[in-house]
Amino acid sequence: MKLTLRVWRQKNADADGAMSTYEVDNVSPDMSFLEMLDTLNEELILKGEDPVAFDHDCREGICGACSLVINGDAHGPERTTTCQLHMRSFKDGDTIDIEPWRASAFPVIKDLVVDRSAFDRIIQAGGYITAPTGSAPEAHATPVPKPDADYAFEHAECIGCGACVAACPNGAAMLFTSAKVNHLNVLPQGAPERETRVLDMVAQMDEEGFGGCTLTGECATACPKGIPLTSITNMNREWLRATRKAGKR
Amino acid sequence: MARTVWDSTVGKKAVMAVSGAIMLLYLVAHVIGNLKIFFGAGEFNHYAHWLRTVGEPFMHYEWTLWLVRVVLVVAVVAHAVSAYQLSRRDIKARPSKYVHKKPRASYATRTMRWGGIILGLFIVWHILDLTTGTVHSGGFQEGRPYENVVDTFSTWYGNVIYIVAMLALGLHIRHGFWSAAQTLGAGSRTRDRALKAVANVLALLLTAGFIAVPVGVMTGVVS
Numbered sequence: 001m002k003l004t005l006r007v008w009r010q011k012n013a014d015a016d017g018a019m020s021t022y023e024v025d026n027v028s029p030d031m032s033f034l035e036m037l038d039t040l041n042e043e044l045i046l047k048g049e050d051p052v053a054f055d056h057d058c059r060e061g062i063c064g065a066c067s068l069v070i071n072g073d074a075h076g077p078e079r080t081t082t083c084q085l086h087m088r089s090f091k092d093g094d095t096i097d098i099e100p101w102r103a104s105a106f107p108v109i110k111d112l113v114v115d116r117s118a119f120d121r122i123i124q125a126g127g128y129i130t131a132p133t134g135s136a137p138e139a140h141a142t143p144v145p146k147p148d149a150d151y152a153f154e155h156a157e158c159i160g161c162g163a164c165v166a167a168c169p170n171g172a173a174m175l176f177t178s179a180k181v182n183h184l185n186v187l188p189q190g191a192p193e194r195e196t197r198v199l200d201m202v203a204q205m206d207e208e209g210f211g212g213c214t215l216t217g218e219c220a221t222a223c224p225k226g227i228p229l230t231s232i233t234n235m236n237r238e239w240l241r242a243t244r245k246a247g248k249r
Numbered sequence: 250m251a252r253t254v255w256d257s258t259v260g261k262k263a264v265m266a267v268s269g270a271i272m273l274l275y276l277v278a279h280v281i282g283n284l285k286i287f288f289g290a291g292e293f294n295h296y297a298h299w300l301r302t303v304g305e306p307f308m309h310y311e312w313t314l315w316l317v318r319v320v321l322v323v324a325v326v327a328h329a330v331s332a333y334q335l336s337r338r339d340i341k342a343r344p345s346k347y348v349h350k351k352p353r354a355s356y357a358t359r360t361m362r363w364g365g366i367i368l369g370l371f372i373v374w375h376i377l378d379l380t381t382g383t384v385h386s387g388g389f390q391e392g393r394p395y396e397n398v399v400d401t402f403s404t405w406y407g408n409v410i411y412i413v414a415m416l417a418l419g420l421h422i423r424h425g426f427w428s429a430a431q432t433l434g435a436g437s438r439t440r441d442r443a444l445k446a447v448a449n450v451l452a453l454l455l456t457a458g459f460i461a462v463p464v465g466v467m468t469g470v471v472s
């Protein structure tokens with residue numbers, strides 16, 4: 001396949017960026033999207049040009065590092081991560097627009113790489129449990145009802161990629177934050193911090209300058225892990241409950 | 250606690266949902282009242298007079314009405330101020346647009362914002378027209394709402410303003426009712442279809458009910 005790529009190039013955080021056009025030839029439909037970009041970068045290096053910077057790590061859809069907006073869709077046209085997207089989703093002769101995640105809480109560092117440390121700080125605000133460390137606990141010590149375990153697991157699937165923020169017209173981090181809150185709040189292990197977790201994580205989310213939720217649902221459509229929009233509803237319920245309890249104390 | 254709620258995006262959205270629900274409840278009562286216009290000037294004007302005597306002898310003349318008005322003003326102001334502040338924040342959180350545009354994104358949000366502005370302007374015009382009579386066409390008659398309504402809908406602009414606003418209201422309630430349920434944590438996967446159905450029915454009944462009045466005047470059923 002022969003493709004035309006229009007890629008966002010930006011030298012550093014302070015520089016102005018712009019779209020640059022590149023031609024890539026001999027693209028196999030079996031290549032992953034990132035391998036296709038590797039091909040482009042090899043050519044750029046041979047020509048003595050600066051290769052395109054983009055984030056990636058596991059390349060198997062589990063780490064959450066890859067992050068590209070492809071033709072206006074976070075992670076591209078399939079419901080998966082960019083690293084798991086294959087070139088068979090495109091046609092010979094296509095023009096593909098590649099842009100970084102856009103949100104003021106995710107500033108561009110270089111080209112397609114953005115700073116997602118805001119997510120780390122949201123996690124630090126409450127995405128943990130207090131538990132004695134040491135040897136693994138006895139598995140039957142804390143029984144978890146099956147529906148709760150399933151619910152926790154569904155939300156634990158969030159890999160923190162930030163596609164939800166990139167897709168949201170308000171640059172909101174509600175889907176990410178709600179996945180993390182719900183994952184721990186439903187489990188007995190997460191119960192001691194049930195109220196402080198949701199209050200602190202939402203406060204940190206606001207502090208980072210993410211937008212608010214207008215329930216457009218773009219986040220859940222973009223999420224490669226299928227975190228549902230109802231996750232946000234459930235976090236709202238947890239937040240209101242925690243606020244009421246805090247008010248009584 | 251009030252500070253926590255107002256300073257948080259989640260809390261401010263809850264203020265929008267609750268104030269929206271208060272206005273919605275009022276509108277249900279309002280549309281039922283309006284439809285009495287089809288039973289003649291006597292019944293309609295009598296109903297309007299009764300609104301001022303509700304709660305007597307416990308309440309003095311017009312006290313209940315003023316209580317409702319105060320609650321509504323607080324609801325409208327809280328709703329509009331939080332809508333403004335949240336929208337400003339949302340726009341700031343996504344300053345640079347994607348070069349590759351997607352048309353579908355944010356359709357509901359945009360209609361809520363434009364619809365909200367239309368409704369806000371409408372509320373002001375509506376009060377100046379039929380409550381205070383400041384901008385009323387033809388002589389405004391205190392205590393004779395039937396005649397005043399007929400005046401308003403005998404002008405082309407009265408009909409246009411009103412019908413456009415009621416269509417905006419229908420769209421606003423359609424997304425707003427469902428949204429408010431999510432904001433207040435009352436939505437769920439199993440309840441989603443029911444909530445959307447109730448939102449659609451409410452939007453349709455309110456819009457149709459309100460628009461029936463100008464249509465009635467235009468067609469001469471009410472005169």
Ligand code: HEM
Binds near residue numbers: 263372
């Ligand atoms: C002053 C005029 C009004 C303005 C400026 C306004 C504006 C808005 C805006 C911007 C939203 C948020 C949409 C979003 O988050 O996507 C909204 C939501 C809402 N509005 Fe209004 N609106 C007005 C009047 C009304 C009226 C008359 C009602 C009565 C039915 C109403 C009911 C609602 C409800 C129930 C919501 C949903 C709240 C939520 O998402 O949790 N609004 N409004």
Ligand code: SF4
Binds near residue numbers: 165176
């Ligand atoms: S909720 Fe989905 S889109 Fe958002 S960070 Fe988690 S995995 Fe990525």
Ligand code: FES
Binds near residue numbers: 055057064065081082
């Ligand atoms: S590179 Fe790890 S999820 Fe894509």
